[in-house]
Amino acid sequence: xxxxxxxKLWRCSEGCVMASWRFVILGVGLLLGGCYQATLEPAxxxxxxxxxxxxxARAPYAQARIPxxxxxxxxxxxxxxxPGTILIDxxxxxxxxxxxxGKAIRYGVTVGEExxxxxxxxxxxxxxxxxxxxxxxxxxxxxxxxxxxxxxxxQNPMGARGLYxxxxxxxxxxxxxxxxxxxxxxxxxxxxxxxxxxxxVIDLYxxxxxxxxxxxxxxGQGDSxxxxxxxxxxxxxxx
Numbered sequence: 001x002x003x004x005x006x007x008k009l010w011r012c013s014e015g016c017v018m019a020s021w022r023f024v025i026l027g028v029g030l031l032l033g034g035c036y037q038a039t040l041e042p043a044x045x046x047x048x049x050x051x052x053x054x055x056x057a058r059a060p061y062a063q064a065r066i067p068x069x070x071x072x073x074x075x076x077x078x079x080x081x082x083p084g085t086i087l088i089d090x091x092x093x094x095x096x097x098x099x100x101x102g103k104a105i106r107y108g109v110t111v112g113e114e115x116x117x118x119x120x121x122x123x124x125x126x127x128x129x130x131x132x133x134x135x136x137x138x139x140x141x142x143x144x145x146x147x148x149x150x151x152x153x154x155q156n157p158m159g160a161r162g163l164y165x166x167x168x169x170x171x172x173x174x175x176x177x178x179x180x181x182x183x184x185x186x187x188x189x190x191x192x193x194x195x196x197x198x199x200x201v202i203d204l205y206x207x208x209x210x211x212x213x214x215x216x217x218x219x220g221q222g223d224s225x226x227x228x229x230x231x232x233x234x235x236x237x238x239x
Contacts, residue, residue: 038075038106040068045199047206052160055130056198059154064182064197070094070108072200077104086124086176086204086214088194091222093186095176095194097207107204110184110195118174119218123211125166131177133158154180160198161205165214174216177201 048056070093077098081087087096087104090111096104130152140146150156159178166172179185179195196204 038073041072041074041105047202048199052198052202055154056160059180059198061180061182064185066108066182066185066197070186072108072203073106074099075104075106077102081215082213084208084212086208086212088176088214088216089222090119090188090194090217091219093188094222095196095204097204105204105207107196107200108185110179110181110186111188112193112195118172119216119221120167120172122165122167122172122174122214122216124163124208124214125171125210126164127205127208127210128152128162128164129205130156130160131158131162132156156180159195159201161201163205163208165216176204176214 075096077096079087079098081098083098083100085098087098088094088109089096093109093111095107095109097107098104132152133150133156134148135144135146135150152158157180158175159180161178163176164171165174165176175193177193177195178198178201180198181189181195182197185195185197195201
């Protein structure tokens, strides 16, 4: 398992690895050729409103320790998506917000089965702060019983923000949202779409807008340099 403080790591195409760090416990599998650098960023709070802070103070979950690869990082970005694009790599449990200059903000995510059933290119069609949730019949059967509608708030599994993806003018039913189960960040679990910690989804929400393009990679297309399947083997999958 990897734990890093201000890790800066480069991998060359010949397989050599050079790193400078303060504290590292080794155990990382690097899967991508070419040069790669990741810098751990502090937990974002600037985008939080007083209302956010009030609700998060009443969150029904204990403060979770997120494995460091799934904490928010600034990373080199090798793909060709334009700045401002969201790219989701469900295989490796990462969401990228592409930045100018070959960089991206990388967030760790939880992947639910609803998120594993769709891939392609979409746009953010609507956005909501502390969204409500209407459980589907399947969710009621598997996870309930729930009320017919759960209002927004810290008890709601949709968390602090919701981004709803549309393609060809239609709702894909694919969601990017917060969570009241942050302990599952970096895992695949039995329900939900793409979940970020509430702090991270608030940060992401503040950086995007209606119409933001979103690319969702199909299974087997993920190529994130840090792979939880290697770096965190034995502790994360709940397929």
